[in-house]
Amino acid sequence: MPPMASTKETLAGGNIGPVRHQRHDSYLLPTDTIEERRLLEQQKALSELFGGRVLIAPVQLSPGSEVLDVGTGAGAWALAVAESHPGAAAIDITCIDIGADMFPKQHPPNMTFQVASALEMPAEWTNKFALVHQRFILSGIKYDEWEQDIREIYRVTEPGGWAQLCEWNSVVYHQEQEAAGSIGNSKPGPAGTKVMNLWMRLGEKNGVDFLCPKRIPGLMEAVGFVDIRREEWVVPLGAWNGDLSKTFAENLETVYRGFKNAVLKQGGFGVVQGGEDYDALINEVVREWAAGPGGYDSFVVFVGRKLQ
Template sequence: MTNDVPLSGDKYVLPRNESEFERLNLQHKYIAKVVFDGKLVFDKSIKFDDKCCVLDSGTGTGIWAIELANGVPDFVEIHACDVSKANFTPDPPNNVHFSVASVTSLPPGWSNKFDFINQRFLLGSLLADDWHQALSEIYKVLKPGGAVQLVEFDARSPAPETPVHAQVRDAVWRVFDALGLKYDVAVHLSEMLETAGFVSVVEEIRRLPLGKTWGEIGVQGTISLGGSLRNVCGVMVKAGAVSSKEEYENLMDKLEEEWDIHGNNYPCYIVCARKPL
């Protein structure tokens, strides 16, 4: 991993280190299986043909872009951007191009460049006021007729709503709200895309299983999403939501015990849309 200086305005609440690199890659496999039925693109009508250009926005490690490159012809040009390069996978395929760029300010040279854009799980990255600007930028860099795929989970709505789960949910919600992050963005994606000018907006909800009750996939969910909750510990302590790292880790231990017993899940929203021709 490289230690660079992220772009100004970077509000990411998770760390950028080896542990988070591994968690993000496991989370990708988990999401691909439970949300996308083992695929990378939800809309089955999407085809990656000659001169096709793709963007993975908020790419993290770049795992989505790299796996796409491994499954499409070499002539498909794939760009992957993030506000920091600290978690970029070294030595990507030749047709994957990493860039340090924010979705709220994409390079001017990318206007009308992309046929398809993927973006997922930025609820801990974008301020509430940034989302409309981000979707405006996505609209700008898509070709007319191009498609966007957004994926976010609704962290407010665990099912079942068990006591510790509700306690952690409410604490994180308060902190995100204090930081200006849009904790409920998943349920507003469709209307925000329509406001930004997109058409053919389609929304589907899948469930993210958590805990041993769901078998191996539930264990992956605990490591993936539970890991992300554990990794916001520093933000939780700094904001005063908990008194210490030890208190928060003890709370997370109890939460994962609940998941194992009750088989909890989060709703995950997949929203697809197109830029008008």
């Protein structure tokens, strides 16, 4: 496994290459200033990992184009588009989420933030957006809601427009490596394995699908998207591999700590007995990452085009 790795694959019809508060019962992470800061730092790290790209979809945005950011959170991706895309001031960016807790207090005038569900967007948005972006909502919707989510994304995408969906892929990555017998140095340590198992148990208990990246391309094709393409990035965790790997380790540590209340609410699944036990487990995971190869993070982006 190289220090950083990425893969690209065309999948269908393609010729393109304190108490931390919850915002919704289905959302497993808190919505506080810690999470807001994490999301903004995550955007910077992902942009570097993606080679400086904010737009992975090969969409051409012209003056008057409209962009939708679904599950915007703190608006990190949308703000990056506004800051980095040539001519961004001439496009309209709409950002939605199921709660307004983390919406930025300041943003460019061509950006609009509103509370709306990805599963039931306004009827008047049909065929409206040149690009629909969605990222990291796997912990916020149920297994059986994914089909409706992607159907809604297809509906609001304009004919000829693009969807760009990014999800956390680490559980899938480790399962695939183990199945192929090539886990090697990417095998998590004992504490990392425990946390991964906790995640899976938490997902099952809450009806959340941490393996959703396996299903997304099929769901996109089923609703009508074409030219579906998949790109995956794998990054080692820990300062031993440089600043970017250190940043991703710190970011994932914050995620792990953010799941604490959700895990304890379910009694710890027989893995941890209480808050101090959970904290000690995460501390051990961080030590494993710092010790050298063993912890890896993985991200996957799917893009697809709506027929004219």
